[in-house]
Amino acid sequence: AQSVTQPDIHITVSEGASLELRCNYSYGATPYLFWYVQSPGQGLQLLLKYFSGDTLVQGIKGFEAEFKRSQSSFNLRKPSVHWSDAAEYFCAVGDILTGGGNKLTFGTGTQLKVEL
Amino acid sequence: EAGVAQSPRYKIIEKRQSVAFWCNPISGHATLYWYQQILGQGPKLLIQFQNNGVVDDSQLPKDRFSAERLKGVDSTLKIQPAKLEDSAVYLCASSPDRVAETQYFGPGTRLLVL
Numbered sequence: 001a002q003s004v005t006q007p008d009i010h011i012t013v014s015e016g017a018s019l020e021l022r023c024n025y026s027y028g029a030t031p032y033l034f035w036y037v038q039s040p041g042q043g044l045q046l047l048l049k050y051f052s053g054d055t056l057v058q059g060i061k062g063f064e065a066e067f068k069r070s071q072s073s074f075n076l077r078k079p080s081v082h083w084s085d086a087a088e089y090f091c092a093v094g095d096i097l098t099g100g101g102n103k104l105t106f107g108t109g110t111q112l113k114v115e116l
Numbered sequence: 117e118a119g120v121a122q123s124p125r126y127k128i129i130e131k132r133q134s135v136a137f138w139c140n141p142i143s144g145h146a147t148l149y150w151y152q153q154i155l156g157q158g159p160k161l162l163i164q165f166q167n168n169g170v171v172d173d174s175q176l177p178k179d180r181f182s183a184e185r186l187k188g189v190d191s192t193l194k195i196q197p198a199k200l201e202d203s204a205v206y207l208c209a210s211s212p213d214r215v216a217e218t219q220y221f222g223p224g225t226r227l228l229v230l
Contacts, residue, residue, distance in 0.1 A: 004158075036221075043120070043207060043221035044159070090158050102211075103172055104149075104219065106158030 002027045002093050006107035013081050014115045021076040021110050023065075023091035032094035032102060033074040035065055038109075039087045047089075050074060061085070086114045118142065120222035122208050128228045134196035137225045141189070141210030147171075148185055149219060150193050151207040159207055165191065198229045 003026045013019055025031055032051055036044040048059025055067040065076045074091060088109045094102040121140040129135050141148050146167050151159035162181065163173040167188040176183070180199070185191040195202055205226050209219040 034218075041223070043223045044209075045221070046218050049218065092158070102217070102219075103161055103164065104159075106160070108156070108158050 002031075002095055002105045004091050004093050004105055004107035006089075006091055006110050008110045009108070010111045010113065012113040012115060015083050016080050019076075019078045019081045019085070019112070021089050021091075021112070023074045023076065023107060024072050025074060025091070025093045026072065027093050027095075031074075032096070033065075033067060034092040034094060034104065035059065035063070035074075035076050036090045036092065036106075037087050038090065044090065047076070081112075081114055083114045083116055086112055088112070120208055120210055120220055122206075122222040122225055124225055125223065126226050126228075128230065129198055130230050131200055132197040134194065135198055135227065136192055136194045137206050137208075137227075139191045139193070139208030139222060141191070141208070142220055145210035145212055145220075146188070147211045147217075147219075148191050149209040149211075150183055150191070151209065153205040153207055153224070155204070162193070195227075198227075200229050203227055203229045 005024045034049045035047040038044045047063045048057045050057050050067045057065050088111050090106050090109045092104040092106045096102050148165045150162045153159040162176045163183045164171045165185040168185045183193045205224040207224045208222045211217045211219045
């Protein structure tokens, strides 16, 4: 069965500093990988996704992620964090279902705090 | 384009009572998902519909949870009777019927069972 591990429950960074959030996955074939962000009281918003092709994926709000098959990782990065980036970040792996759509398995999330 | 709508946003009930949540997906999206997000955890898929048919309900506690998507548009998720451990945020998402397509999430319904 597929699974996702986000080893860091909480991360604190200073505004303007770089950020890397870790994500490791377990999946038997080529995975579809996603990063979502959730602000308090809000639903999840997609930051970026990897489907195939270039292993460095660009997303919204200046985020990027790199798919590394050899390490089963899909880490999220941002070169300079803004205070508004404080939120919870979820990594997910998708499994295509024969009936249509795809089934997402989420990690437990990383809570990002930004110090001014 | 309107997003995924959910109601109510908050609900407080006592254990053994019943509760229902409503979801209206993005227009034209064939696939609809219900997730349960317990505090401190990532969302867990409960059930997935393709139009008005169930694709996956393997993690739905069928002794107390039920869901329907009549006419392939709106959906309702019901819990009867509720238990304390059902306290969670219930998220609805929808997506077009394409491989690896993005799921768009609603704001969720926060349920507290006392």
